[in-house]
Amino acid sequence: MAARSSKRQDSECSTAPLADDIYERKACNSHCTLVVLCSVLAFFCAGLLAGLATMWVYFGQQIDQLRSAYEKLDLPGHGSDRWNITATVDEAVRMLLEQEEDQKAAADHTQVGPPIQTGWSPGSRKPMAHLTGNPRQNLRKHHGEVKLRSWESEQGLATLANGMKYRGGNLIIPVDGLYYIYSQLSYRFLNENPEEHSDKDANIFQLIHYTFKQSSYPEPQLIMKSSRSTCWSKRTEFGLYTSFQGGVFRLEKGDKVSISVSNAQMISFEESSSFFGAFMI
Known part of the structure; x- marks a missing residue:
């Protein structure tokens, strides 16, 4: 009996240290978990603070840019009760966006072969037009001044490009600038029955070539003129004469240029x- 009691006591004594070891391990695991959670939380807080600091710096820069743009504005009513802060901010933002678009366009711009444009815009190629004679014109005999209204603008050698327009005998200027304007007229005298007239008889013509500019003034302005008096014998079968004129003029958007003749x-x-x-120079 004494031996059995001794063995039982030894068994109980041997199990006591094992229970203490398990308790210490659990405490250690709990401590490690707490340290890990604290570390993760500290890292998250540090990242959040860094993000907030970055956003603060970014918005500070944006505010400085808005303030700089605002200082450049000349706003009516500034300093009075009628001053609209919303309109001021909107205008500043618009100016910043336009500045960024201009910088991007300048960086992305590449020079390529020019397609003929239907409208003019700043930075595009210069407006130009070359109109040609239209043989289908049916002009009655008239010794006085007549405006030529049926130039060819689309077919053959004719060209309209980069915003220049043509309507009813008028070239319409799309943008302010200096333009070279030119025109040429070829006259031809035909005598159907030259042998029926004597040498004393002659055909006398005044060939006058006009270029007009019409702007905001009610009456067109004469800007070029060439003239010649011809005397062709009635025994002559035909006669030829060519009139050319050209010059540089300052024109404004919407001005009209036309040709008249006798x-x-x-x-x-x-x-x-x-x-x-005409073409812009």
Whole structure:
């Protein structure tokens, strides 16, 4: 009995240290978990603070840019009760966006072969036009001044480009600037029955070539003129004369340029002999 009691006591004594070891391990695991959680929380807080600091710096820069843009504005009513802060901020933002778009466009711009444009915009190629004679014109005999209204603007050698427009005999200027304006008219005298007239008889013509500019003034302004008096014998079968004129003029958007002539029925409206045009320089 004494031996059995001794063995039982030894068994109980041997199990006591094992229970203490398990308790210490559990405490250690709990401590490690707490340290890990604290570390993760500290890291998260540090990242959050860094993000907030970055956002603070970014918005500070944006506010400085808005303030700089605002200082450049000349706003009516500034300093009074009528001053609209919302409109001021909107205008400052618009200016910043336009500045960024201009910088991006300048960085991305590449020079390529120019397509013919239907409208003009700043930075595009310069407006130009070359109109040619239209043989289908039916001009009655008229010795006085007549405006030429049927130039060819689309077919053959004719060209309209980069915003220049044509309507009813008028070239319409799309933008302010200096333009070279030119025109050429070829006159041809035909005598159907030259042998029926004597040498004393003659045909006398005044061939006058006008270029007009029409702007905001009610009456067109004469800007170029060339003239010649011809005397062709009635025994002559035909006679030829060419009138050319050109010059540089300052024109404004919406100005109209046109050509008028005397004895229009004598003009040869072949595209290579009679033409009219303008281009920006």
